[in-house]
Amino acid sequence: MEFQKDQPIYLQIADLICENILSGEWQEETRLPSVRELAISLEVNPNTVMRTFTYLQDQKIIYNQRGIGYFVAAGARELTRVLKREDFINAWLPQVFKMMNLLQIDLNEFQKLYHNYTKTG
Amino acid sequence: MEFQKDQPIYLQIADLICENILSGEWQEETRLPSVRELAISLEVNPNTVMRTFTYLQDQKIIYNQRGIGYFVAAGARELTRVLKREDFINAWLPQVFKMMNLLQIDLNEFQKLYHNYTKTG
Amino acid sequence: MEFQKDQPIYLQIADLICENILSGEWQEETRLPSVRELAISLEVNPNTVMRTFTYLQDQKIIYNQRGIGYFVAAGARELTRVLKREDFINAWLPQVFKMMNLLQIDLNEFQKLYHNYTKTG
Amino acid sequence: MEFQKDQPIYLQIADLICENILSGEWQEETRLPSVRELAISLEVNPNTVMRTFTYLQDQKIIYNQRGIGYFVAAGARELTRVLKREDFINAWLPQVFKMMNLLQIDLNEFQKLYHNYTKTG
């Protein structure tokens, strides 16, 4: 798998996992792939995956069962949605709105771009 | 002045300058504050401001007159608008749209948030 | 049963057993629950319980009778008391005293906390 | 420097730092030694020190100024005292009291051991 270079890999992996949880592909209380498995399938060093897991564990999105593996926490789906939403609304949107004002992009144009995206992307 | 930690300070300063140019506050062919002045007022290392200037000069948004200072280039306003617009549409919007889908925020909700922002912020 | 994560599960189980012996609930020369029984009631892998038994056997606190099960050894009560006492005085107390100094908790406060504990806990 | 083997080195380093803050040796808003310096003086890998710093930063005990270094946070002294105190009272003391009951060590004996410690240790 290829990663962008403008963000740490371990965070990109965290995003991947969160998306899997959000989309319901990975159910709560389900075991995640092991550190080594993920490392191999993502073509990444195990340490990097370990870092992702530690990071997500701190956020209570996953938890560890010793000697067995990592599991999606109960309530993880809701939690990630809240966290992502907060981040989006508080950190992203203000900047987006500011840019829209500066660049004189109004809601109409935004809608067009959005429809354009949903068709092609 | 306080800076966010998810982006290099020198780029954040560049953004500040571009916004001043875009808003018309700093007219073309006008002299910018000196490196030292900016560094002091922004509470930043002069090297960092210097880096911003070099960066903007590379993009032809400002130019240097030896021994005198940096000036807003002719056509800078239009240029920054184009550059920012490209960046916004190609780099930002796709991620915004993706998040909207993931978080199930539709255009209606987006509009509400937008109006809310234009009133308060 | 839930276990703390800062100590191996098999040692926490060993502690449980020792407490039962110390308190007199499990008399000497009495048969312990089988590995399977304990594993089920503690919601733990049988291997883990097995490890606990091996560990306690090494310390002569329990002994094995082939095909029958594990038994509390003769003198186990006195033995565990001595072992625990050594451990407590040499390994625990120094750290406790150090913390008390660092956090400026004196003997008076310690007494209050102790009385508070004996009433509620 | 030598470390105990029953606890991760990076946590032992964190404890060292906290003690320096608690004792007032390292004042708030003061710069910590750099990662590399600490690594050398503690005879440890820089990554290990880095881990300690990340850990303490998550707890808001230290903060980072980019390109400059890590600093003791404002309010760090109070914060560490509160955190350590909570940990001590909620996680340590109950176990200590429990042990005292099991081993029949009363407050009198505890006092003797305490005085003995303050004299010799």
Added chain:
DNA sequence: GTGGTCTAGACCACC
């Protein structure tokens, strides 16, 4: 100079 990330490889305790 500073921190931050990543890889590679090793060793350990635990289940």
Added chain:
DNA sequence: GTGGTCTAGACCACA
């Protein structure tokens, strides 16, 4: 088998 920690060494962006 699992995770967790540590070392060594490299490279990069930033101030």
